[in-house]
Amino acid sequence: MKDVLSNANFPQDAQGRTYHVATCAGQVANRIITVGDQVRAHRIAKSFDGGAPLFTFNSQRNFLTLTGTFHGVPISIVAIGMGFSVVDFFVRECRAVVEGEMIIVRLGSCGSMQPEYGIGTVVVPKASFGIMRNYDYFHHDTSADERRAGALEPYIITKPLDADAEVHDALLAALEADKPAVKANLFEGGEAKAVGNTVNASADSFYGSQGRIDPAFVDANANLIDVIRERRPGVATLEMETFVLNHLAAAANDAIELAEKNGQTPVHKGKIRTGAIQMIFANRNTSAFISPEECETLEHWAGKSVLDALASIEIPKERLHPHGVWD
Ligand code: R1P
Ligand code: URA
Numbered sequence: 001m002k003d004v005l006s007n008a009n010f011p012q013d014a015q016g017r018t019y020h021v022a023t024c025a026g027q028v029a030n031r032i033i034t035v036g037d038q039v040r041a042h043r044i045a046k047s048f049d050g051g052a053p054l055f056t057f058n059s060q061r062n063f064l065t066l067t068g069t070f071h072g073v074p075i076s077i078v079a080i081g082m083g084f085s086v087v088d089f090f091v092r093e094c095r096a097v098v099e100g101e102m103i104i105v106r107l108g109s110c111g112s113m114q115p116e117y118g119i120g121t122v123v124v125p126k127a128s129f130g131i132m133r134n135y136d137y138f139h140h141d142t143s144a145d146e147r148r149a150g151a152l153e154p155y156i157i158t159k160p161l162d163a164d165a166e167v168h169d170a171l172l173a174a175l176e177a178d179k180p181a182v183k184a185n186l187f188e189g190g191e192a193k194a195v196g197n198t199v200n201a202s203a204d205s206f207y208g209s210q211g212r213i214d215p216a217f218v219d220a221n222a223n224l225i226d227v228i229r230e231r232r233p234g235v236a237t238l239e240m241e242t243f244v245l246n247h248l249a250a251a252a253n254d255a256i257e258l259a260e261k262n263g264q265t266p267v268h269k270g271k272i273r274t275g276a277i278q279m280i281f282a283n284r285n286t287s288a289f290i291s292p293e294e295c296e297t298l299e300h301w302a303g304k305s306v307l308d309a310l311a312s313i314e315i316p317k318e319r320l321h322p323h324g325v326w327d
């Protein structure tokens with residue numbers, strides 16, 4: 001690290017660059033697409049006006065920010081890696097440098113829990129819940145009786161949190177408007193299809209808390225998939241970030257409402273709205289996994305659709321960041 005940072009509570013350098021994402025005001029747009037994978041980020045950025053971003057920065061902590069315009073509308077693509085904690089870094093640090101309203105859409109891969117959604121299906125969830133490993137269950141001080149009595153369960157399953165309804169509808173409409181023609185040998189012999197109004201589960205691991213069996217570890221998850229299906233009937237997809245994104249948006253919006261209720265000025269003058277598109281890479285019903293050609297087809301379709309959807313959602317001028325690399 002070469003920059004001098006100050007403020008241990010929220011470290012930033014003299015230009016206002018944050019510690020991990022390492023961008024400052026004017027480098028990140030109000031509309032953001034977040035992905036796990038840097039290859040996907042660069043692929044989507046090819047659809048920016050002029051075929052390239054206006055601003056590119058890959059931080060020392062591997063958060064890649066690409067900001068450009070699409071049909072003249074400023075949009076940032078931020079590749080964050082995987083898991084709950086990177087979503088926290090990303091949302092808080094981007095919130096700190098963007099004034100006004102934010103619309104954040106996650107474009108990620110996922111596993112399918114529903115037999116009718118195979119490889120080639122792209123899902124737009126209306127809500128997401130969390131699945132977390134309950135570390136105390138595995139602690140050596142926890143008695144077998146506590147485990148048997150169910151006083152401690154190995155996985156915590158949260159209540160669902162909604163995505164923004166307008167963002168959901170715009171994403172689904174954009175996907176449906178631009179469905180790709182698909183070669184017969186792709187997608188388990190089926191077509192590329194978009195499905196909306198589904199429920200997602202975000203887990204804190206690709207492995208244990210998604211019910212994958214690994215004899216090298218004690219995971220107590222042999223029946224986890226059944227438990228998830230029983231507690232949250234209709235759950236369609238499993239991935240690792242969307243729930244935390246919805247949670248942090250709700251926490252930010254609650255902070256604004258609380259400040260206003262107490263007659264204070266909120267730190268930021270705009271709410272965070274969220275949505276997600278999830279591409280099925282792993283079919284947990286058939287055990288099929290996506291091929292590189294299928295992946296490229298889905299990422300192209302879904303990436304272009306998120307750009308179309310984000311550009312179509314109005315943000316009033318007074319709730320936009322006042323200046324940026326897009327001016
Ligand atoms: C696991 O392979 C990763 O893939 C999914 C999960 O949420 C997790 O991040 O999303 P991305 O493809 O966006 O990374
Ligand atoms: N990402 C996940 O988190 N799980 C899957 O099964 C596939 C992609």
